[in-house]
Amino acid sequence: MQTVQGMTELEYAFLFTLRKVNSIKLEGFKPFFNNLPVDPYIKGNYRSRRLSRFTVVGDKLVKLPHGYFYQSKDYNPLMGDIKREFAELDDALIELDIFKSLVFAFTDSCKLHPEAEIGVHQIRISCSPENMGNPAPEGIHSDGTDFIGIFSVNRHNILGGETRLYTAKKEKPIFSKILNPGELLLVNDHExxxxxxxxxxxxxxxxxxxxxxxxxxxxxxN
Known part of the structure; x- marks a missing residue:
């Protein structure tokens, strides 16, 4: 197996996988999406967002000090080289067992090393008869991280939103699927x-x- 410099074979154990997280009762998440602040960094006011970072210590989820979100233009040509600041996740959300189960499902599936740092973005994309919602205004991209997990919580009155994976930007997707609520797509961002x-x-x-x-x-x- 080809490995990425600095990564062990265990850390590089998968390319992508889709799983259903049956232990998570999605109704518990839904109220926390109704008070998300609008993302001020994109035009249109159709994306709302919170962000916090964590680490797992034993069987506990530990929230780390907040900071700004940064990607280079190499990864995000639209918002790269900008220090973006978002409100943190609601403390009541973080205390939910279903939230901890989600983070543990991500860390276990990716076989993250102990005390690995995990970012959790809580995002709502809205649309109306007048305006479509664009989950990825930067286009086909990678994030500049090691592993990504995309977990669908709810789809209300929408069409579209297929999640797609590509081995090259100008090729056809090798994966294209609408993620149903409760499904978690795990992706190796290097691949x-x-x-x-x-x-x-x-x-x-x-x-x-x-x-x-x-x-x-x-x-x-920081």
Whole structure:
């Protein structure tokens, strides 16, 4: 198996995998998506977001000091080289057993080393009859991290939003699927570019797509 410099074969144990996390009762997450602050870094006010970083110590989830989110333009041509600051996740959300189960599902599936740093983005993409929602305004991209987890919480009155994986930006996707609520897609960020297609309402009312995106490392800096 080819390995990436600085990574062990264990850390490089998968390319991508899709799993259903049956232990998570999604209803417990839904109230926490109704008060997300609007992402001020993109035009249109259709994306709302919170972000915190954690580590796992034994069987406990430990929140780390907050920081700013940073990617270079090599990975994010739209928002790269900008220190982005987002509100932290709600403390009541972090205390939920289902939230801990989600983070543990990510760390266990990726076989992260002890005390690895994990970023958790809580994101809502909205759309209306007048405006589509664009989950990935930067286009087909990689994040500049090691592992990514995309967990679908809820899809309300939307069409589209397929998650796609590519081995090269100008090739056809090797994976394309609408992630159903409760499904967790795990991706080796060194091997694939990813993208999520725009969403539009199924009937002429507002629609929303709620997801958690987990990364390790977190890409947060002090």
């Amino acid at each position: 694939f570019f990813h993208y999520a297609a725009p969403i539009k309402p199924e009937i002429p009312e507002q629609g929303t797509w709620d997801v958690f995106v987990l990364t390790s490392p977190s890409l947060l800096s």
